[in-house]
Amino acid sequence: MALLDRVPRHLFTHRGWGMIAAGGIALGAAHVMGRRDLLTLSVLLIVLPLVSLAGIRLIKPRFQVYREFNPSPVETSAPTVVRLAVARTGNSSGRATMEERLPPRFGQSPAFRFPSRSATGGTSRYEYHLRSAQRGQFLIGPVTAEFTDPFGLSLHRQAIDDGDTLTVTPAAVVLPLTGLAGARGNDGITATRIRANPSDDDVMTREYRHGDPMRRVHWAATARHGDLMVRQEESVTTPEATIIMDHKFSAFAGGSWAGVPGQAAQHGHAMATSGTFEWSVVAVMSISAHLAERNYALRLLDTGGEPAFLRSPSAPEPEVEEYSGAAGLQSISESLAAIQLAGPLHGRRENPLYDLAGRGVLGNTSLGRAAGGREGSIHEAGPEVFGDVLMDKLSAHRMRGPVIAVLGAVSRMEALALAPAAAYATNAFAIIVVEKPEEFTEVLEVLRQGGWRAVAVAPSAAVAAAWNQFDQEVAVPVPAAEVRRGAGVAQ
Numbered sequence: 001m002a003l004l005d006r007v008p009r010h011l012f013t014h015r016g017w018g019m020i021a022a023g024g025i026a027l028g029a030a031h032v033m034g035r036r037d038l039l040t041l042s043v044l045l046i047v048l049p050l051v052s053l054a055g056i057r058l059i060k061p062r063f064q065v066y067r068e069f070n071p072s073p074v075e076t077s078a079p080t081v082v083r084l085a086v087a088r089t090g091n092s093s094g095r096a097t098m099e100e101r102l103p104p105r106f107g108q109s110p111a112f113r114f115p116s117r118s119a120t121g122g123t124s125r126y127e128y129h130l131r132s133a134q135r136g137q138f139l140i141g142p143v144t145a146e147f148t149d150p151f152g153l154s155l156h157r158q159a160i161d162d163g164d165t166l167t168v169t170p171a172a173v174v175l176p177l178t179g180l181a182g183a184r185g186n187d188g189i190t191a192t193r194i195r196a197n198p199s200d201d202d203v204m205t206r207e208y209r210h211g212d213p214m215r216r217v218h219w220a221a222t223a224r225h226g227d228l229m230v231r232q233e234e235s236v237t238t239p240e241a242t243i244i245m246d247h248k249f250s251a252f253a254g255g256s257w258a259g260v261p262g263q264a265a266q267h268g269h270a271m272a273t274s275g276t277f278e279w280s281v282v283a284v285m286s287i288s289a290h291l292a293e294r295n296y297a298l299r300l301l302d303t304g305g306e307p308a309f310l311r312s313p314s315a316p317e318p319e320v321e322e323y324s325g326a327a328g329l330q331s332i333s334e335s336l337a338a339i340q341l342a343g344p345l346h347g348r349r350e351n352p353l354y355d356l357a358g359r360g361v362l363g364n365t366s367l368g369r370a371a372g373g374r375e376g377s378i379h380e381a382g383p384e385v386f387g388d389v390l391m392d393k394l395s396a397h398r399m400r401g402p403v404i405a406v407l408g409a410v411s412r413m414e415a416l417a418l419a420p421a422a423a424y425a426t427n428a429f430a431i432i433v434v435e436k437p438e439e440f441t442e443v444l445e446v447l448r449q450g451g452w453r454a455v456a457v458a459p460s461a462a463v464a465a466a467w468n469q470f471d472q473e474v475a476v477p478v479p480a481a482e483v484r485r486g487a488g489v490a491q
Helices: 014-033 036-058 179-184 219-225 263-267 275-292 325-337 365-370 388-396 412-424 437-449 463-468
Strands: 063-070 079-088 096-100 111-114 123-131 136-140 143-148 155-159 164-169 190-193 205-207 229-231 234-237 240-245 257-260 271-274 297-302 403-407 428-433 453-457
Touching (some): 014 036, 036 155, 063 164, 111 123, 164 325, 219 229, 240 275, 271 275, 275 297, 275 403, 275 463, 297 325, 388 412, 412 437, 428 437, 453 463
Parallel strands (some): 240 297, 240 403, 428 453
Antiparallel strands (some): 063 079, 079 123, 096 111, 096 143, 136 164, 143 155, 205 229, 257 271
């Protein structure tokens, strides 16, 4: 048996190799002894495993696989249960050894026998657990089956499905209450004026209608128009908030780079991200959850004014920029799962920061050449950063709610371009996440002079502490661990 363990098992079983060995011995004995019957036996012993090998490759058992994740999508560091149902669809029989292929980050791939002891109706059911500490989209599967011929002589291994994608979303951090809501109140409710008959001359009144109470008559407007005018009705409306998300690779290039296998890894690539960018992703998720719980309608834009998730591989609706309710928050969460830093050629779904072999090229002159620029240079496509496109969108929702910008490293010129945007919001907040916050004092001052309440933090700081800075002018502490919403684990 020790000798048989050394022979390759991708063609024959131990029994098959044993028969071939016995056939070889019989063939040698027939040659020495001149016995025809031993020759016949040796041919039979050698040919039978070969015939079974050919047969098992021509007539392959067929299986059907159903895979389910619960929950799906799942937050980082939270477990998800994977349920597999495998059924044989052909007339073949016999047992098979199956294995679920997993990305390396999930550890050893689970293996199981088919059919299972608890198989019912020809369907075997299996269950195992997965947990990921990093966000992304991961291919789970396919299931590979290794089965034998009816005589147990030959082996064949094949994938019996294509696998399914598991989406791991960033977990939100519980944020403290701040003065973010301003006049709208922390409960997300506000009384705003709704015009019944809009007028360029008087947007606060309308013509009298039968049944209107006389106490609402606006006498000054009545004298001015010559007709009886009444004040407009007040109605409770949903407040709005705009979140500006920075995902330029030049803004986050100072952090430590990590290759995160995900949907972008289909051609050997890895997700382009950094420690500072991962912090900003969690911050955007946390702020979105914080506002959604207070009935805010959310609008997410990038620094150029385009939809924030336009190029996210995991976005259910990449061109959407407005979200509301639980469904909207879920869409934001899924969109953030595989969002990555955008660089030159970022209109393509592939990751431009990694070559086909999966090697990072950030900081290499090949990145500049890929952009079509001079060697060592970096060019970014898309709308102008903090330009007219963004300002026009902010102006269209003037004074309807706060604007929150989660940024990477911005220059003084970019800060000067962004500063006037505070005039379009009831409150303007900016969080700059960089490795060395002390180097951005001038940028913060430019934003504050424009009306922004701005802070700069390191990625080691707690998101909740950074958020609390908007109400308390104190240093942001660096915690040992941070508890995320719904995960119940420390990162």
